[in-house]
Amino acid sequence: MLEALDLVKHYGPVHALDGFTLNARNGEIVGLLGHNGAGKTTFVEIVSSLVRPDRGVVRLDGRTPAQARGEIGIAPQHLGLYPSVTVREHLELFGRLAGLRGATLRHAIDELAVELRLLEIMDRRTGVLSGGQQRRTQAASALIHRPRLLLLDEPTAGADLETRQAMLDVVKQRAAEGTAVVYTTHYLPELVELQATIAVARDGRVIARGTYDELVAGLPGEVRLVFDTDDDETEEIRLSTTEPTATLIDLLSRTKRPVSSVDVRKPSLDDLYRSLAVSNAS
Amino acid sequence: MLRDLERDVDVRPVVARAAQVRPTPGALDALRESGNRIGALVKHNVVMRLRDPGQMISYLVMPMVLMVFLKPLYVRAVEGGATQVVTGLMVMFSVFAIAIAGSSILVERQWQTWDRLRSSRASATELLLGKTIPIFLIMVMQQAVLLTYGCLVIGLPIPPSIGYVALAILVWAFALLALGAALATIARSLGELSVVADVGALLVSSLGGALVPVAILPGWAQAAAHVSPGYWALELMQRAIAGDGGGMLLPAAILLALGVAAGAFAVRRLTRGWGRTRLL
Numbered sequence: 001m002l003e004a005l006d007l008v009k010h011y012g013p014v015h016a017l018d019g020f021t022l023n024a025r026n027g028e029i030v031g032l033l034g035h036n037g038a039g040k041t042t043f044v045e046i047v048s049s050l051v052r053p054d055r056g057v058v059r060l061d062g063r064t065p066a067q068a069r070g071e072i073g074i075a076p077q078h079l080g081l082y083p084s085v086t087v088r089e090h091l092e093l094f095g096r097l098a099g100l101r102g103a104t105l106r107h108a109i110d111e112l113a114v115e116l117r118l119l120e121i122m123d124r125r126t127g128v129l130s131g132g133q134q135r136r137t138q139a140a141s142a143l144i145h146r147p148r149l150l151l152l153d154e155p156t157a158g159a160d161l162e163t164r165q166a167m168l169d170v171v172k173q174r175a176a177e178g179t180a181v182v183y184t185t186h187y188l189p190e191l192v193e194l195q196a197t198i199a200v201a202r203d204g205r206v207i208a209r210g211t212y213d214e215l216v217a218g219l220p221g222e223v224r225l226v227f228d229t230d231d232d233e234t235e236e237i238r239l240s241t242t243e244p245t246a247t248l249i250d251l252l253s254r255t256k257r258p259v260s261s262v263d264v265r266k267p268s269l270d271d272l273y274r275s276l277a278v279s280n281a282s
Numbered sequence: 283m284l285r286d287l288e289r290d291v292d293v294r295p296v297v298a299r300a301a302q303v304r305p306t307p308g309a310l311d312a313l314r315e316s317g318n319r320i321g322a323l324v325k326h327n328v329v330m331r332l333r334d335p336g337q338m339i340s341y342l343v344m345p346m347v348l349m350v351f352l353k354p355l356y357v358r359a360v361e362g363g364a365t366q367v368v369t370g371l372m373v374m375f376s377v378f379a380i381a382i383a384g385s386s387i388l389v390e391r392q393w394q395t396w397d398r399l400r401s402s403r404a405s406a407t408e409l410l411l412g413k414t415i416p417i418f419l420i421m422v423m424q425q426a427v428l429l430t431y432g433c434l435v436i437g438l439p440i441p442p443s444i445g446y447v448a449l450a451i452l453v454w455a456f457a458l459l460a461l462g463a464a465l466a467t468i469a470r471s472l473g474e475l476s477v478v479a480d481v482g483a484l485l486v487s488s489l490g491g492a493l494v495p496v497a498i499l500p501g502w503a504q505a506a507a508h509v510s511p512g513y514w515a516l517e518l519m520q521r522a523i524a525g526d527g528g529g530m531l532l533p534a535a536i537l538l539a540l541g542v543a544a545g546a547f548a549v550r551r552l553t554r555g556w557g558r559t560r561l562l
Binding site: 045050070076078079080083089092093097098101141 | 315318319321322323326329330333334393394395397398399400401402403404
């Protein structure tokens with residue numbers, strides 16, 4: 001569905017993209033991970049035809065982003081809402097701009113109101129809504145026309161749990177219906193829940209791509225055991241290991257002291273980053 | 283493409299829902315769709331304007347009040363004093379209304395909504411028409427109401443040709459709208475826009491003879507008056523009220539040229555977007 005090849009974009013001396021390549025098939029969720037300045041937002045802006053690349057090609061089923069604009073849904077990182085306009089009016093505006101009318105539009109609005117838990121705030125102006133409610137409104141306006149490609153740029157940034165869960169549910173639902181999704185985030189657990197293909201961006205290019213299991217395979221996690229001591233104090237052991245579960249079982253079977261708590265930490269985004277940085281440098 | 287996906291995953295029943303390609307519309311359908319999008323944008327902008335009508339009310343009520351209190355002075359001071367006070371204040375407060383055009387565009391930048399619109403199916407032309415048609419109507423309405431008020435309350439002679447007056451109002455509103463849009467693309471904040479629009483409006487209208495007739499301005503001001511769009515607006519309006527169609531040609535041409543130049547500048551800037559480096 002989406003093919004982006006060797007994109008380059010400079011803002012003065014800043015190399016926002018430097019050979020960025022990424023594909024997404026229909027029904028696939030591609031989680032784009034990366035620290036600030038990795039090029040995620042510039043990539044989203046180019047695919048949504050807001051910015052032209054200095055070099056490189058973007059195609060959506062063989063068409064340019066400008067030609068396929070009506071089939072893209074975008075929820076940018078920053079909130080772009082009209083404070084004096086209600087949630088319903090936002091959805092009506094973006095639905096009508098996408099060509100929806102009458103009963104079709106009303107049905108699409110009603111469906112999204114349920115999916116994104118907006119029912120109770122549909123007739124409230126967005127300027128008085130909470131941050132999470134505004135995030136959901138923004139996502140709804142990107143989803144209203146059932147786009148074939150969905151670009152969600154940090155859709156859960158600063159969001160509450162309800163918003164996060166609603167967002168993940170609706171993304172999973174739309175991907176199951178065949179929508180290609182590019183989902184940028186800093187939170188690895190979200191991509192694990194979405195069962196996304198993960199692409200890691202760094203310094204304007206994608207430096208790794210694969211499933212979570214593929215990417216973190218071989219990376220060390222951490223096992224932490226806390227023991228009670230005789231003098232009412234606690235003692236802690238931390239072990240870095242690539243097999244945290246097996247190590248934990250082994251430790252528990254060998255110790256005779258009372259264990260007050262156990263913690264197993266799987267490899268994190270930072271672990272992945274550090275590992276990729278080392279492998280890139282070498 | 284669909285076949286490839288169906289081979290990999292058994293999602294055929296639901297894929298069809300999201301992946302249906304819209305047929306290419308014929309010319310008439312495309313025109314209707316474009317009209318629908320412009321209609322949606324116009325409705326949206328009218329709703330926003332009606333929910334925040336403060337500026338509109340100010341620029342309508344203030345000249346009405348001033349006309350009543352300044353009329354005796356003008357009638358005693360100059361020949362055709364009623365015409366001078368009505369057209370002068372009309373022009374002056376319509377220039378102030380540039381701030382309405384400017385702010386309605388500038389807030390899109392502050393709210394970061396312009397890029398949301400640009401990434402929709404609407405073309406740049408549709409976005410601009412949807413944005414500017416309501417403001418144009420507001421400006422036309424403001425001048426029409428003030429002119430009617432001038433005739434009914436201030437004693438402005440009824441114009442022999444309503445057509446000429448309507449034409450003058452349309453031309454002037456177009457020039458103002460284009461100037462306001464151009465201003466909005468270079469102002470960095472609402473405060474900056476407000477300063478430029480207010481000080482500029484006072485200069486343009488004073489120099490153009492809206493407050494004091496050009497004939498009794500100092501020599502240097504009379505020479506500089508022709509540079510002011512306010513001068514040509516006043517000339518156009520007074521000729522239209524007098525029913526002098528021939529005399530309207532030059533001021534109308536100058537204002538139209540100014541409007542086209544400012545409009546082209548604004549369109550170019552708005553189509554490109556402000557970009558990240560220019561975000562507030």
